[in-house]
Amino acid sequence: MKYRRQIIRLALAASFVVTLTGGLIGVSGLPAKADWVRDQQWHLRSLDVTNAHRLNRGAGITVAVVDSGVDAKHPDLFGKILQGIDLTGDTTSEGRGQNDLDGHGTAMAGLIAGGNPSSDKGVLGIAPDARILPVRVKVHGIDLGGTGLESGIRWAVAQGAQVLCIAMADSQSDESLRTAITDAISSNVVVVAGVGNRPMFDHAGFPAAYPGVLAAGGLDRKGNHASISVTSTAVVLSAPAVDIVSTDTGGGYRQGTGTSDATAIIAGAAALIRSRYPNMPAAEVVHRLTATAIDKGPPGRDDQYGYGALNLVAALTATVPPLPTQAPTAAVAPPPETDAGPARPRPLMILLAGCALLTITAAAAAIFYFRRA
Numbered sequence: 001m002k003y004r005r006q007i008i009r010l011a012l013a014a015s016f017v018v019t020l021t022g023g024l025i026g027v028s029g030l031p032a033k034a035d036w037v038r039d040q041q042w043h044l045r046s047l048d049v050t051n052a053h054r055l056n057r058g059a060g061i062t063v064a065v066v067d068s069g070v071d072a073k074h075p076d077l078f079g080k081i082l083q084g085i086d087l088t089g090d091t092t093s094e095g096r097g098q099n100d101l102d103g104h105g106t107a108m109a110g111l112i113a114g115g116n117p118s119s120d121k122g123v124l125g126i127a128p129d130a131r132i133l134p135v136r137v138k139v140h141g142i143d144l145g146g147t148g149l150e151s152g153i154r155w156a157v158a159q160g161a162q163v164l165c166i167a168m169a170d171s172q173s174d175e176s177l178r179t180a181i182t183d184a185i186s187s188n189v190v191v192v193a194g195v196g197n198r199p200m201f202d203h204a205g206f207p208a209a210y211p212g213v214l215a216a217g218g219l220d221r222k223g224n225h226a227s228i229s230v231t232s233t234a235v236v237l238s239a240p241a242v243d244i245v246s247t248d249t250g251g252g253y254r255q256g257t258g259t260s261d262a263t264a265i266i267a268g269a270a271a272l273i274r275s276r277y278p279n280m281p282a283a284e285v286v287h288r289l290t291a292t293a294i295d296k297g298p299p300g301r302d303d304q305y306g307y308g309a310l311n312l313v314a315a316l317t318a319t320v321p322p323l324p325t326q327a328p329t330a331a332v333a334p335p336p337e338t339d340a341g342p343a344r345p346r347p348l349m350i351l352l353a354g355c356a357l358l359t360i361t362a363a364a365a366a367i368f369y370f371r372r373a
Contacts, residue, residue, distance in 0.1 A: 037122050037253050038115075042221060043240035043265065044124060052312040053117050058127025058271040060278070063112050063163040064156035065264075066149065067105030069136035071249045072098035074106060076114040076122045077132070084134035085155055087148050097134030103249045105134060107256055108167050110247030111264035112271065123247050126268025126312070127275070133161050138168070149207075150180040157184045162274050162282075164189055165267035167260035169196035169205025178210055185212040190274070190282045192216060192267040194259035195230045204232035214270070214286050216262040217306055218242065225297070225304040229259050235306035237289055238296070239265040269310055276316055284323060291320045 044050070062082065072081035084097025092101070100106045109132045115124040135152040149166075156164060164184060170177075184191050192214045196205035208215035209232070218229035218241025225231075226241045244261040248254040266289070273285045280288070292315045293308030301307050 035121055037245055038120055038124060040245040040255075041124060043244055046221075046223065046240055047126070047265070047310065047312045049124065049126065049312065050117075052126075052272065052316060053128070055313070055316045056127075056272045056276040057117065058113065058130035058268070058275045061127065061130045061163065061271040061275045062133050062159075062161045063127070063130050063165055063267055063271050064133040064135050064159070064161035065105050065108050065112070066135040066137055066152045066156060066164060066166050067108055067168070068102035068138050069097045069100040069105050070109040070132055070134040071100045071103075071106040071247070071251075072134075074110070074247050074249070074251055076247050077106070077109055080113050080130075080132055081109065082131050082133045084136065085152070086136040087152055087155075088136055088139050090136075090139050097136040099136075100249050101139060103254060104138075104167070104260070105136070106249050107246040107254055108165055108260065108264040108267075109134070111244065111261060112165060112268040114247050123245065123253065126265055127271035130268070130271040130275070133159060150174070150176045153177075153180040153184055157187050157189055162189060163267050163270045164191045165264055166191065166193040166207060167263040169194055169201060169208060169259075171196075171201060171203075171205055173206045173209070177207055181207045181210050181213060185282065188282045190214060190267075190270040190285050192263050192270060194263040195232055195235055197228045197258045198230060201230050204230055204234035209234040212283075214266060214289070215306070216259055216266045217304065218259045218262045219305075219309055223294075223296070223309060226257075228257060229262070229304075231303045233303055235303060236286070237266055237293055237307055237310055238262065238305045239269075239310040266310060269312055269315060272312070273315060287323050288318075288320050289315050292318045 069086065070077065070081050081098055086095050086097050110123045111125055113125040113127055113130045113132050115122050115128055117124060117128055133156055135156050137148045137152040153164060181191060193208040194216050195208045204215060207213055215234045215236045217235040217238040218226035219238050220226045220242045229241060239262040241259055241262040242257050244256045245253060246256060269289060270285055273288055290307035292311050294311050295308045296305040
């Protein structure tokens with residue numbers, strides 16, 4: 001991913017360093033004081049996180065953050081970061097994924113599991129009792145792609161991660177990556193990935209575009225489709241993705257805009273579901289999240305919102321019928337649209353049409369006969 005610099009204003013903002021990685025525009029170097037942070041996390045109110053946390057906080061769940069590493073020393077993350085792995089070959093890293101020179105992975109970890117619900121200071125994650133498994137596959141916003149990402153996914157699955165947060169996207173498919181994703185899903189892991197941001201992408205990136213992946217789209221502050229979020233048949237579920245405040249390296253905080261943020265938020269939601277329903281298969285977790293989503297845009301699934309906007313409390317409480325035994329792929333992630341050609345008439349329609357034709361023919365014959373008589 002290429003860098004992009006931009007000045008963003010935030011309360012008490014000081015020096016700014018802006019990077020674009022898998023959809024996060026981050027502000028680093030903000031003061032370490034956490035007093036103002038919670039009020040800036042508007043998505044917590046939008047998702048009714050307070051009531052969701054009365055039901056579950058993600059205990060017992062491990063979420064692998066396949067990213068730039070995680071700053072394990074951040075006060076809002078301290079004690080929540082497991083020993084991970086560093087696949088970048090970066091000699092400056094402290095190893096085990098507990099170091100982050102970019103800040104992106106630290107931001108994702110904060111959105112998933114940061115903070116303490118009993119405190120009103122600092123960042124609060126969607127699943128604050130979950131644990132983060134850092135898998136470092138990129139440095140300074142540049143991901144290794146292909147083999148590096150694939151190896152990170154396989155390693156995380158082998159370590160028992162129940163949810164994968166992959167807040168990055170590639171415009172090109174890679175067969176080894178596709179296989180790693182397929183194997184992860186077959187291993188009962190919920191895989192969440194961002195569809196990518198405009199204008200960098202004009203279609204869903206990979207791995208989000210692979211079948212079975214919970215592909216995350218973005219919402220703005222009003223709950224509408226975020227203009228930065230890619231529109232695609234691959235979109236499964238949408239979550240807040242604009243002006244999202246989270247943790248940063250060095251004990252600081254940053255503000256992000258992009259589908260990376262939506263990815264981490266949805267990964268946190270998946271952790272809550274897996275914690276509340278520990279025996280629920282991964283496919284059913286995705287089904288529960290989509291079945292309880294708030295329908296947006298045209299009725300039913302659409303290319304902007306997927307199945308709708310994330311509804312945390314409903315996902316944790318609603319009665320959701322299980323997936324059919326022979327569930328189509330579209331029940332989890334819609335496949336790309338294809339031209340199926342003209343619709344074929346159904347047998348019943350053919351029978352009715354034939355009966356109508358025979359009736360008309362008989363009536364015409366009768367009229368002709370009686371007129372001649």
